[in-house]
Amino acid sequence: MKKTLVLKVDLQKPEIDKVRLAADIIKKGGLVAFPTETVYGLGADALDPEAVMTLFEAKRRPLDNPPIVHVGYAKQIHRLTGEVSPKAERLMNTFWPGPLTLIFKRSEIVPDVTVCGLDTIAIRMPRHNVALALIRESGCSIAAPSANLAGKPSPTTAKHVLHDLDGRIDAVLDAGPTRIGVESTVLDMTVDPPQILRPGGTPYEVLKKILGGVKLHPIAVAEKELTVRKARSPGVKHKHYAPDADVVVVEGELSAVVNKVKELAEFYMCKGSRVGVLATDETVGHYMADVTKSLGSRSDLAIIAKNLFNLLREFDLEGVDVIIAETVPAEGLGLAVMNRLRKASGYKIVRASSR
Numbered sequence: 001m002k003k004t005l006v007l008k009v010d011l012q013k014p015e016i017d018k019v020r021l022a023a024d025i026i027k028k029g030g031l032v033a034f035p036t037e038t039v040y041g042l043g044a045d046a047l048d049p050e051a052v053m054t055l056f057e058a059k060r061r062p063l064d065n066p067p068i069v070h071v072g073y074a075k076q077i078h079r080l081t082g083e084v085s086p087k088a089e090r091l092m093n094t095f096w097p098g099p100l101t102l103i104f105k106r107s108e109i110v111p112d113v114t115v116c117g118l119d120t121i122a123i124r125m126p127r128h129n130v131a132l133a134l135i136r137e138s139g140c141s142i143a144a145p146s147a148n149l150a151g152k153p154s155p156t157t158a159k160h161v162l163h164d165l166d167g168r169i170d171a172v173l174d175a176g177p178t179r180i181g182v183e184s185t186v187l188d189m190t191v192d193p194p195q196i197l198r199p200g201g202t203p204y205e206v207l208k209k210i211l212g213g214v215k216l217h218p219i220a221v222a223e224k225e226l227t228v229r230k231a232r233s234p235g236v237k238h239k240h241y242a243p244d245a246d247v248v249v250v251e252g253e254l255s256a257v258v259n260k261v262k263e264l265a266e267f268y269m270c271k272g273s274r275v276g277v278l279a280t281d282e283t284v285g286h287y288m289a290d291v292t293k294s295l296g297s298r299s300d301l302a303i304i305a306k307n308l309f310n311l312l313r314e315f316d317l318e319g320v321d322v323i324i325a326e327t328v329p330a331e332g333l334g335l336a337v338m339n340r341l342r343k344a345s346g347y348k349i350v351r352a353s354s355r
């Protein structure tokens with residue numbers, strides 16, 4: 001066990017002494033959790049293989065699931081990648097800093113452990129003052145997966161980070177809850193047309209407008225489990241985003257969904273389970289369960305995305321055995337929400353029909 005230092009920092013103007021302290025830890029091969037606009041990340045010097053190895057150990061992350069490398073300036077990517085296509089340049093100019101991760105061919109200087117032996121590398125520039133200050137002050141490229149124990153919902157507050165990693169990491173920079181709440185979109189630029197491997201903070205519809213051709217890989221839609229060979233994205237065979245409780249997702253037309261959620265809640269309660277229902281403002285009044293929570297209004301998918309991981313963690317704190325979750329529209333940020341929910345359920349998806 002180590003002592004994890006908690007450094008509260010100002011979101012707008014991060015205090016330079018605290019940022020320097022954290023940057024020194026990174027430079028010396030240590031681990032610092034930090035906020036981004038999406039979720040909190042757990043950072044290590046991406047070019048220091050030992051530091052990256054301790055990062056995998058702290059998270060108990062399987063060694064075949066590579067982290068995203070975070071940069072503080074777009075030009076930093078040229079050390080990490082081979083050729084950068086005009087299409088990729090256009091995306092970087094348009095969306096960086098922001099919640100878009102691009103997959104490139106990697107360069108020789110990137111240690112194998114950082115990319116789990118792949119010949120590609122995932123890179124993004126986060127849109128967050130604290131993250132950018134830390135990266136720039138350290139002078140490093142920072143490998144940073146989400147700062148949760150492997151398999152758990154991603155952290156959107158420093159409290160979530162400490163719940164999973166207190167005593168396992170050197171420090172956390174705490175600048176309050178993150179703005180977007182789901183992770184970045186992962187876009188593979190090594191294929192033509194580019195493919196979305198994970199939907200996230202930059203919606204598919206927005207990328208389509210800029211790129212014309214862009215494909216949604218089936219793994220991004222996550223309607224069912226794919227074989228590892230078909231999945232193409234590493235690490236997909238592992239459990240993701242899962243609270244301790246079992247999750248069941250109910251999909252279909254809204255009134256049918258409400259009826260099915262009611263029926264399932266009753267079924268599990270009769271069996272003696274402690275039941276949680278993950279609802280929305282429009283439907284929350286319909287349910288009788290041990291714990292019912294609303295993600296927000298169905299008309300505001302950004303709020304729903306922002307609340308998702310926090311509520312999954314809250315259900316665990318309330319000790320529910322099973323969470324029955326409503327579907328939300330799979331458009332805009334809703335596609336990222338549905339991807340996380342489907343994966344959290346281990347693809348236990350019930351289709352409600354009105355007939």
Ligand code: TXA
Pocket residue numbers: 036038039040041042065066067068099101103115118120121122126144145146147182183184185186197198232233234235236
């Ligand atoms: O918003 C985010 O992206 C957050 C914050 C901290 O920046 N980070 C994050 O990292 O979500 P992580 O490690 O939890 O997710 C990284 C994703 C995984 O789905 C991984 O499989 C994929 O990126 N990935 C990484 N390198 C890849 C590569 N070379 N090819 C394909 N997918 C890759």
Ligand code: MG
Pocket residue numbers: 145146154
């Ligand atoms: Mg993660």
